[in-house]
Amino acid sequence: MTARVRFAPSPTGLLHIGGARTALYCHLYAKAKGGSFVLRIEDTDLERSKREYEVAMIEDLKWCGIENNEGPNKGGDFGPYRQSERTEIYTELAQQLVTEGKAYYCFLTDDELEKLTEKAQEEKKSPHFYHGKYRDLDPAEAKKKVDTGETHVIRFKNPGKKYTFTDLVRGEVTFPEDMVGDFVILRSNGMPVYNFCCVIDDWKMEMTHVLRAEEHLNNTVRQLMIYEAFGATPPEFAHCSLLVGEDRQKLSKRHGATSVVQYKDQHFLPQALMNYLCLLGWSHPEEKDIFTMDEITPIFDLSRFNKSPALYDIEKLKHFNGEHMRRLSTEDLMAYLAPTLAEDHAFHSQSREWQENCLDFFKEKINTPAELPEHLKVLFSTEPETGEAVDEVLSWESTAAIKEYIKGEVSNIDSAFISEKQFNEFTNHCKKELKIKGKFLFKGMRLAITGMAEGPDLKVVIPLTPIEVIKKRLGL
DSSP: OOOEEEEOOOSSSSOBHHHHHHHHHHHHHHHHTTOEEEEOBOOOOTTTOOHHHHHHHHHHHHHHTOOOSBBTTTBOTTOOOBGGGOHHHHHHHHHHHHHTTSEEEEOOOHHHHHHHHHHHHHTTOOGGGGTTTTTTSOHHHHHHHHHTTOOOEEEEOOOOSOEEEEETTTEEEEEOTTSOOSOEEEOTTSOBOHHHHHHHHHHHTTOOEEEEEGGGGGGHHHHHHHHHHHTOOOOEEEEEOOEEOTTSSBOOGGGSOOBHHHHHHTTOOHHHHHHHHHTSSBOOTTOOOOOOHHHHGGGOOGGGBOOSOEEOOHHHHHHHHHHHHTTSOHHHHHHHHGGGSOTTOGGGGSOHHHHHHHHHHHTTTOSSGGGHHHHHHHHHOOSOOOSHHHHHHHTSHHHHHHHHHHHHHHTTOOSSBOOHHHHHHHHHHHHHTSOOOHHHHHHHHHHHHHSOSSOSOHHHHHHHSBHHHHHHHTTO
C-alpha cells in the first residue's frame, strides 16, 4: 500500500517549532516511501480558528521546504481538507453509531457535570465514572428528548476492555480498561471533538501512518475504540519524543522563540532549522549531523526514532545555521547576509568584489546574521576600544612608536585601501628599523590600526578596511 501521511494542525496560532518538526517527519517519511504528504486543517474550534493562521502556516511550511501533495491549498481526491467543511460526514457517522447502539445521546447539563466531577473528587474517583448517566436510557425516549430540542451531546460507549497497539517508536503500549469513560464525540453545537473527527478523517482519507507528538499518545485509546466501532483498520502510529527546554519542561514561550516565523524573521536558514529539528528525536544511520532534506530523504526510516525527550537548544541551532551558511555559494551568501544589514550600513557602499571577500572571511566567524554587524566593527568603527587589555598595550613605549610610524605612512596613501603588500612593508619596517618584535609588534600594530587589542587576522582585516576609517583612527 502506498504511504499516505498527514500533518493536521489547528489554525489557532502560528506554526510552532514542535509542529514544524512533526510536519518535517511526516513529509520525509511520505517522500522516502514514494507516497503522499497531506495537509489537513483541524478547525473545529470555531471561536479560536482563523483563516489567516491557516494561510500563515502554509507559508511557513513552504519556507521550511515542506510542500504538501494534497490539502486546502492544493485540492485532491480526499477533500474537503478543512474539518469545518466536513461536518455532515461527522454528524452522519455519529448518528450511525447511535443507531447501532455504540453511542448515545447524553443530556447532562454543565451544572450536573460540575457536581458529578466534585462528587468524583470527593470519592477520589475519575470524573468519567459518573458521566454515563444516560447510557442505558431507552433509545425511543432519548430520541423524543432530542426531537423536542433538549440540549444534548453524543457520547461513545466505552466497550470496557484493554486496548493494546504497537507504536513504531515506543513499542507495545497497553491502555487499561478503566482509563477513559464514555467520552463525547459530538458537541451540543454539532461540532465533533478531536478524537472523533481525527479518526474519521484518517480513515476516510486512507492514511497509512500517523506520526505525531508524544502528548497525543493517550488519545490513541479513544481512537482505537472508534476504529473498532466502524470495523476500520487503524493506521500505524508513531509518537515522537517530546521537545523540552533546558528546565526539562515542555517547550513553551518561556524558553524563547517557539514559532517558525520568529526564526524566519531572525534570518535563520530554513535548511538549518529543518536539519536541527530532524535530529531532535531521530538519528542519522551514519551519525552525520549536517545534511539537507534532499540528502536525508532516501534514507529516512522510522526505526531511527528515539523516545527520550529531546532538548531544544538555541545555541546548537545557531551552530547548525553557521554550518549551513558556510555551505552557501558566494552568490547565495551575498543574497543571504547582505540584506540583513541596515540599509545605511557602510558595507553597502563598497564594491561587489570587496563585499564578497568580506563575507567570505567573516562567514567563518559567525553563525547567524545577527552576529555580523558586531564583527564588521573592526572594518568601520572609529571609536577605540577601552578596557584593561587596551590599557596594557597603550602602556608600552613601542605602541606609540608604531602608531607614529603608521600615521606618517598612511597620510601619504591616496588609494582607498592599504594593500597586503603595504601592510607587510609596515610590519617589516617595525621589525627591522624600530626593533619591535613579538606581541609588542603585532598587538601594537593592531591597536594602532584597528583601535582594538584583540581581533581577526590583520593580513585580511587591513586590506578590507577603508583608508578613511584608518585615518580617522590615527587622528588624521
